[in-house]
Amino acid sequence: MIELQAISLRAGQFSLDQVSFKIESGRYAVLMGKTGRGKTTILEAICGLRRVVAGKIFIHSTEVTHWLPAERGVGYVPQDLALFPTYTVRGHLEFALKIRRWSRPKIDERTDELAEQLGVTHLLNRTIDGLSGGESQRVALGRALSFYPSVLLLDEPLSALDADTRWEMQGLLKSLTDAHDVTTLHITHNQEEATALADVSYQLCDGRVEKLESKHDQASSR
Amino acid sequence: MGPVVWGVEPMNDARQTAAPTLHDSETNRRSLIAGHRRRSDVPFFVVMGGISSCFVLLIVLLLLADLRFASLAEFKEALFKPEIQFAFQLTILSCTVAALLSIWVATPLGYLLSRYRFPGRTLIDTIVDIPIVLPPLVLGLSLLILFHQPFFGWEIEAWLRDTVGFPVTYRWPAVVLAQFSVACAFAVRTMRVTFDQIDPRAENVARTLGCSRGQAFLQIAFPQAWRGMIAATTIAWARALGEFGPILVFAGATRMRTEVLSTTVFLELSIGNLDAAVAVSLLMVAMAVVVLVVLRLLGTGLTS
Incomplete structure (x- = not known):
């Protein structure tokens, strides 16, 4: 669960005031809005990279407003x-596990499992130079999911991909987030992407986050 | 009048009425593609190359003049003098220690100045530049005053000499400290630019993956900064090699004790031994070139 209660943020001249919204555990939420409205700033605040001026952030009912990024899980x-x-690609997938001092057999087992899920097993020993957009995206996704986080934040992850790769990545995103049972907040301004992925959608408009009708709501109303 | 394309003179009426030949149409097509008359790039390269070569030529002429002045026999004779051999060894040692100390300090300081906005940052940035703009003799004098100025009855030099048993002034540590004071300022500049060019977002992502700021620095930024570190070490070493003023004032120029190659040139000149001064100068040039080439090759090798 991710919950923002009346959050105020500053980023240079830009500011957001009294932003509130809540995403239930295990849901795939999409936050939409025009460029420059503060979507990335909100994401950075949730993962602890942006100082919160006022308000509270909760992750699974625990207040983490002033926690360090490393402590939030x-x-x-990022975009x-x-x-x-x-x-190397393997180094990316292992990074968070080494920081957490996992044993070598467990690191290898997790890395191999993740590489297979992402379809990057053949790239494991390569450096990131020369990886395609889709391959780089898979590596970044694997790096973020490696340590079984309870929350996944995606900042326009598919925006730089061609149509075919985007379609392929959408499927991968959905299957991986389902498999990891992770609460996901995905930023995009692509309506098609939002429709394909979102359990629940939000719109950032004039500094306010409004909930759009979700698949769940549509199903309930039928 | 026919249509006028910008930068192309209008054709005269006679040519306008004549049937265009294949050559004319090709010429016009090229003119239209370019949008203006074709101009040669030669003057550009002549002007730029001419101005640039003035400096390169000046340096080459300086070296050639030195080479022409000193004979091989005089060069050998000068280099086998025990005083100059001592100065050579002390120079290598002191420059290396000063460069290593410089990179040790410049890496964290450059990183802090590049990454963080904190109160007093501009002041610190300015202070770091002071050794670069300060006249060398003034820097030496300031070091001398610092070590001998009593602070409430306590004096740095006296404490180091009597309590620690490590006197500095007019001894070899003073040579290293004088070289370090200037070389470090250049190394800090280089390291700051290096970290400016490294995207901090990767460090931020590392922090979300479980790293502290220190771990993010050591595991993400530091491995990317090695090329800048080599450059900073090279610059610091080269600056230390050429340092003279602060060493003369703070360490003195005592033969077989605090004499480095830059002071050797001064000492040999002061006793009228121009041949030895030129020989040592050429030795310093050779040392600088060797260090620059070796470090650049090392850098290229590591890159490939």
Whole structure:
């Protein structure tokens, strides 16, 4: 569960005030809105990279407003992916596990399992130079999911992909988030993407987050 | 009048009425594609190359003049003098220690100045640049005053000499400290630019994956900064090699004790031994070139 209670954020001249919304556990939520409205700022605040001026953030009913990013257990895929230039694909998938001091056999088992799910087993020993957009996206997704986070934050993860790869990645995203039972917040301004993936959709408009009618709501009303 | 294309002179009426030949239409097509008259790039390269080569030529002429001045026999004779051999060894040692100390300090300082906005940052940024703009003799004098100025009855040099048993002024540590004071400022500049060019977002992602800020620095930023570190070390070493003013004031120029190659040139000149001064100068040039080439090759090798 992700809950924001009357959050106020500042990013240079830009500010967001009194933003509130709640995503139930295990749901795939999509946050839409025009460019420059503060979607990324909200995501950064949830994962602890943006200081919160006022309000509270809860992850699974625990207030994490002032917790360090490392303590929140949130998987984050930024828009530019921010892959690590000096690491191999395997290094990316292992990174969070090594930080958590997992044993070598467990790291290897998890890395192999994840690589297979992502379809990057043949790339494990390659550096990130020369990876295609789709391959880079898979690596970033695997890196974020490797340590079984309870929350996954995706910042326009499919925006730089061609139509075929985007379609393929949408399927992968859905299957992986279902398999990991992770609460997901996905930012996009692509309506088609939102329709395909979202259990629940939100719209960021004039500094307010409004819930749009969800698949769940539609099913209940029938 | 026919239509006028920008930058192309209108054709005269006689040509307008004549049937266009294949050559004319090809010429016009090229003119229209370019949008203006074709101009040669040669003047551009002549002007840019001419201005650039002035500096390169000046350096080459300086070196050639030195080479022409010193004979091989005089060069050998000068280099086998025990004082100069001592100065050579102390130079290598002190420059290396000063460069290593510089990179040790410049890496965290460059990182902090690049990544964080904190109160007093501009002031610290300015302070770091002071050794670069300060006259070298003034820096040496300031070091001397710092070590001998009593602070409430306590003096750094006296404490180091009497309590620690490690006197600094007019001894080899003073040479290293004088070189470090200037070299470090250049290394900090280089490291700051290096970290400016490394995207901080990867470090942020590492923090969400469980890293502290320290771990994110060591595991993400640091491995990306090695090329900048090599450059900063090279620059610091080269600056330390050429340092003279602060060493003269703070460490003195005592033969077989605090003499480095830059002070050797001064000492040999002061006793009228121009041949030895030129020989040592050429040795310093050779050392600088060797260090630059080796480090660049090392950098290229690591890159490939």
